Amino acid sequence: MGAPVTTRPAQCSARRAADTQQVTTASPIAEPFRSDPAFWHSLRAGALALVVVLVCALAGVALALTTGGALLLLPAGVAVLATARAGVLAVSSSRTSRAGFPAGPEGRRAWRDAERQAVAHGFVPALRGARQG
Numbered sequence: 001m002g003a004p005v006t007t008r009p010a011q012c013s014a015r016r017a018a019d020t021q022q023v024t025t026a027s028p029i030a031e032p033f034r035s036d037p038a039f040w041h042s043l044r045a046g047a048l049a050l051v052v053v054l055v056c057a058l059a060g061v062a063l064a065l066t067t068g069g070a071l072l073l074l075p076a077g078v079a080v081l082a083t084a085r086a087g088v089l090a091v092s093s094s095r096t097s098r099a100g101f102p103a104g105p106e107g108r109r110a111w112r113d114a115e116r117q118a119v120a121h122g123f124v125p126a127l128r129g130a131r132q133g
Contacts, residue, residue: 032100033118041096042089043119048129052082
């Protein structure tokens, strides 16, 4: 066997810097979302909740097939908690970013469209664990 492969800190930093650059400078994510840590935190919480729900669904099926319905509520409860946490963080982040847009129906529409664009372009990097700048 060959020597074990080690990752040098400089390589890890370069990878993180590339992820950060991809998310912040080369992405169409508009302000105030791009520089808002609460937005990125809630986006990562939403991505984590998606993964948790999928894992819990598989665990629920496995438990249902092996133990019947006795332990089926355990993975469902974990999935509900992860989803609720993501929802609370999303509401908090939305309140913060909403302040950066004008009042009234036009401002609300502009904010909603900008937030949808930011989530659409930031969700996959958040799922991969990329960080904002």
